[in-house]
Structure formats: C-alpha cells, structure tokens
Amino acid sequence: MYPDQKTYWLGYKGSNAQYEYENPDTKHFEKDPMGLNAGIQIAQLRKEFGNNVAVEGISMKMYDGQITVLLGHNGAGKTTTMSMLTGFIPPTSGTAQVNGSDIRKDIQGVRESLGLCPQHNILFDSLTVQEHLIFFAKLKGVSGPDVDKEVMSTVRQVDLDGKLKASSESLSGGQKRKLSVGIALIGGSKVVILDEPTSGMDPGARRHTWSVLQQARQDRTIVLTTHYMDEADVLGDRIAIMAEGVIKCCGSSMFLKKLYGAGYHLVVVKRSDCNVDSLTKVVQSHVPTAELESVINTEVSYILPDSESSRFPALFTELDDHKDQLGITSFGTSATTMEEVFLNSELEQEERKITYQETQTMIKMAAGKRWKKSHEDFNKKDDFKQFCIKEQTYLFGLRTGHNRLAKHMFKTFRTGESEMCKCGDFAETTKHML
Numbered sequence: 001m002y003p004d005q006k007t008y009w010l011g012y013k014g015s016n017a018q019y020e021y022e023n024p025d026t027k028h029f030e031k032d033p034m035g036l037n038a039g040i041q042i043a044q045l046r047k048e049f050g051n052n053v054a055v056e057g058i059s060m061k062m063y064d065g066q067i068t069v070l071l072g073h074n075g076a077g078k079t080t081t082m083s084m085l086t087g088f089i090p091p092t093s094g095t096a097q098v099n100g101s102d103i104r105k106d107i108q109g110v111r112e113s114l115g116l117c118p119q120h121n122i123l124f125d126s127l128t129v130q131e132h133l134i135f136f137a138k139l140k141g142v143s144g145p146d147v148d149k150e151v152m153s154t155v156r157q158v159d160l161d162g163k164l165k166a167s168s169e170s171l172s173g174g175q176k177r178k179l180s181v182g183i184a185l186i187g188g189s190k191v192v193i194l195d196e197p198t199s200g201m202d203p204g205a206r207r208h209t210w211s212v213l214q215q216a217r218q219d220r221t222i223v224l225t226t227h228y229m230d231e232a233d234v235l236g237d238r239i240a241i242m243a244e245g246v247i248k249c250c251g252s253s254m255f256l257k258k259l260y261g262a263g264y265h266l267v268v269v270k271r272s273d274c275n276v277d278s279l280t281k282v283v284q285s286h287v288p289t290a291e292l293e294s295v296i297n298t299e300v301s302y303i304l305p306d307s308e309s310s311r312f313p314a315l316f317t318e319l320d321d322h323k324d325q326l327g328i329t330s331f332g333t334s335a336t337t338m339e340e341v342f343l344n345s346e347l348e349q350e351e352r353k354i355t356y357q358e359t360q361t362m363i364k365m366a367a368g369k370r371w372k373k374s375h376e377d378f379n380k381k382d383d384f385k386q387f388c389i390k391e392q393t394y395l396f397g398l399r400t401g402h403n404r405l406a407k408h409m410f411k412t413f414r415t416g417e418s419e420m421c422k423c424g425d426f427a428e429t430t431k432h433m434l
C-alpha cells in the first residue's frame with residue numbers, strides 16, 4: 001500500500017459490506033441474533049444448471065454456537081447450497097464466506113476449517129472405520145498422538161466402538177451415516193455441514209446423534225438439512241425453510257410456529273349421542289375464535305388460537321364436568337408441530353405460484369375496474385418482476401384493499417384456463433366485491 005493510493009488513507013471499505021444484508025420482510029424473517037460470530041455468511045448465492053435455477057440468490061448468516069437447520073421439499077436447493085459452500089460446485093453468481101475465507105477466492109482456506117457429511121456417503125469401501133477416521137483427522141491437520149485420541153473419542157461419540165476394524169462396505173446403512181457424521185466432526189472442524197445426517201438411522205441412533213450435535217455446537221457453526229420435522233424442532237436454533245431455490249422464512253422454532261402455526265388443536269372423542277353443534281357452541285362460548293377443524297369418525301377437532309390460552313382452563317373444566325351431557329368420552333390438546341409449520345409454509349408457496357401470463361390476464365381484467373393506475377404501474381416487465389417477488393398476485397388485491405376479490409381471483413386462476421377466459425362471468429361474480 002502506497003501513500004499515493006486512496007486505500008492508504010481511507011483503508012479498504014468494509015470488505016464485508018456485501019454480507020450486511022437485513023431482510024426487510026420482518027414477517028417471515030426473524031431478526032438475526034446479536035453478538036454472535038457468523039461462521040458462514042452467504043451473499044446473493046445463485047446456481048443455475050442450464051435453464052434450471054436451483055438456488056436463486058440467497059443471503060443469510062449462520063452463527064457460531066448454533067445449529068441452523070435448512071428445511072425444504074425435494075429439489076428445493078439445499079444440497080446445491082451446501083455443495084457451493086463446500087466448493088464441490090462453483091456458484092453461478094454471488095459468494096459466501098466460510099470461517100473467514102471466501103469460497104470463490106480461497107477454497108483451501110474454507111476446507112481447513114470444514115467438516116462435511118454429504119447426502120450420499122462418500123466412503124472408501126476397503127478402508128476400515130478406524131482408517132477413515134485417521135485419514136480425515138490427518139487431513140484436517142491433527143498430528144502425532146492426538147490422532148489416536150481424536151479417533152477413539154469420535155468413534156465413541158458416534159457409537160461405532162464395536163466396528164473400529166470393520167471395512168466401510170460391511171457397515172449397515174445407518175452405521176455408514178454414523179461414520180460420515182464422525183468424519184464431519186473429527187479434528188474439531190469449526191464449520192460443520194451435514195446433509196441429512198440421520199437419514200437411515202434407527203430412532204435410538206437418531207436421538208443419540210441429536211445429543212452429539214447439541215454438544216458439538218459449542219464454538220462451531222453447524223448447518224444441517226433434514227426431512228424429519230421433530231429433528232428440526234429439537235436441533236434448530238434457527239430454521240430456514242427453502243422452496244424453489246429461495247429461502248422463504250427463517251427464525252427460531254417458536255418464531256415459525258407463531259407465523260404458520262394454527263395454535264392448539266383440541267381433539268374431543270365423542271359418543272354416538274353427541275351433538276357436534278352443541279359441543280361447538282360450548283367450545284366457542286369460552287373461546288369465541290375457536291374453529292371447528294374436522295369431524296372424523298369419533299374425533300372432533302378444534303383449532304384454539306394461542307392468544308386465547310388464558311381461556312382454556314375454564315373450557316377444559318366445563319368439558320370435564322359435563323362429559324355425559326355433551327356426549328363425549330375424553331379430550332386432549334396438542335400444540336403446533338414443525339410439520340404443520342412446514343406444510344403451511346408450503347401451502348403459502350402453492351398459493352403464490354402464479355405465472356406471468358396469469359398475472360397479466362388478471363391485471364388486464366382488474367384494469368377494467370378501479371385499478372387502472374395499478375395496471376399501468378405493473379405492466380412493464382421489470383415492475384412485474386419486482387411485484388412478483390415482493391408481494392405476488394395474491395397480495396395485489398390485499399394491498400388495494402380488495403381482500404375477498406384477491407382470494408377469489410386466486411381461486412379462479414388456479415381452476416384453469418377455461419375458467420380464466422370467462423372474463424364476463426368473472427366481472428359478474430366480483431361486481432359486488434368491488
């Protein structure tokens with residue numbers, strides 16, 4: 001650096017600026033934790049395979065001392081994201097920093113601190129469990145007598161002591177996963193990336209792995225994917241849900257349950273002489289916002305919003321005291337599960353999947369009514385794109401105050417082309433809504 005250069009006097013402008021991204025959508029994204037170091041920082045990371053956009057410019061941070069869980073349907077882009085973070089595949093654009101090293105400029109630096117458990121085991125058939133662990137411990141810079149110590153503690157950690165001398169090809173599916181988790185953790189890797197680590201493990205082994213990971217998260221940044229919702233709930237300090245290559249929401253399990261959860265489910269088991277209407281009246285006399293969810297065989301299910309929890313005791317007492325009169329045998333409650341959160345977030349995606357053509361048609365129809373200005377606003381392609389990303393068609397109506405119309409339009413578009421062509425009918429049905 002020379003005095004005649006600007007940087008000599010001003011220094012380099014925060015090279016981390018690209019990672020300083022705060023999602024303005026505070027409804028779906030919980031504020032990042034304060035005071036924690038981010039082992040992984042992702043900035044606009046994107047991957048295209050030909051015409052297929054697998055990861056669509058995601059930005060987020062994953063923190064030391066935490067487990068960040070990535071959830072998403074098959075093909076959502078989880079493995080692709082992890083493959084870019086570990087340098088398996090190069091990003092199309094954007095970048096990420098893993099433990100201080102940029103994945104585009106210093107993949108060697110990334111790998112020094114990295115432990116990986118890939119979705120599909122990458123093991124050497126003829127090497128034993130012990131040889132694998134020795135190999136990876138040395139690869140990660142462990143040397144001398146520490147190697148043996150590390151190998152023995154890891155093998156105990158993942159519960160493979162009995163298989164130390166067994167070749168990897170002779171291991172069962174679950175045992176191979178345990179070995180892959182051990183390989184990821186050995187050598188004190190600061191950043192550990194685990195792609196479906198517990199797939200194929202029995203329930204006991206899964207729970208064991210949970211406690212191993214919970215202990216291992218101290219001083220490390222751990223990222224994992226899973227299709228087990230209970231696992232995400234137990235392990236995830238922060239949970240991000242991905243769909244179509246985009247992170248749709250992120251936050252603690254509590255945050256996401258508040259966002260997508262219905263609240264509590266009250267399940268009442270009825271006798272044949274039970275009158276469901278009377279039962280519903282009793283439930284709603286205590287919790288007016290309770291909704292009848294379903295009646296299946298002898299089970300009547302209600303949704304009780306958690307904001308009304310102070311009214312639950314009186315309701316339960318009444319149900320308990322009047323079992324005979326109400327014709328019920330028992331009842332119980334359950335809270336929102338992660339599964340519900342995941343499915344509801346997917347449902348939201350479904351509703352938002354709407355094509356350019358559909359939106360154009362809708363806008364044209366709407367333009368004939370009161371939304372002329374909006375039509376012009378959104379007619380340009382760029383505006384449309386922004387509009388899609390930010391709010392989508394469904395919210396278009398909400399924004400202009402036509403809540404019911406927005407929902408109706410949505411249904412109309414989802415029912416198919418023929419329905420869409422009936423503009424006249426559409427105008428007729430929606431007339432009273434405008």
Ligand SMILES: Nc1ncnc2c1ncn2[C@@H]1O[C@H](COP(=O)(O)OP(=O)(O)OP(=O)(O)O)[C@@H](O)[C@H]1O
Pocket residue numbers: 049052053054072073074075076077078079080081119
């Ligand atoms: N090497 C590749 N070439 C072309 N397309 C790919 C490649 N790898 C992944 N894809 C595509 O990218 C998308 C995301 O795949 P990815 O493996 O990241 O999903 P995932 O979220 O890990 O799913 P799963 O839960 O099934 O493991 C998919 O549509 C997939 O077909």
Ligand SMILES: [Mg+2]
Pocket residue numbers: 078079080119195
């Ligand atoms: Mg995957």
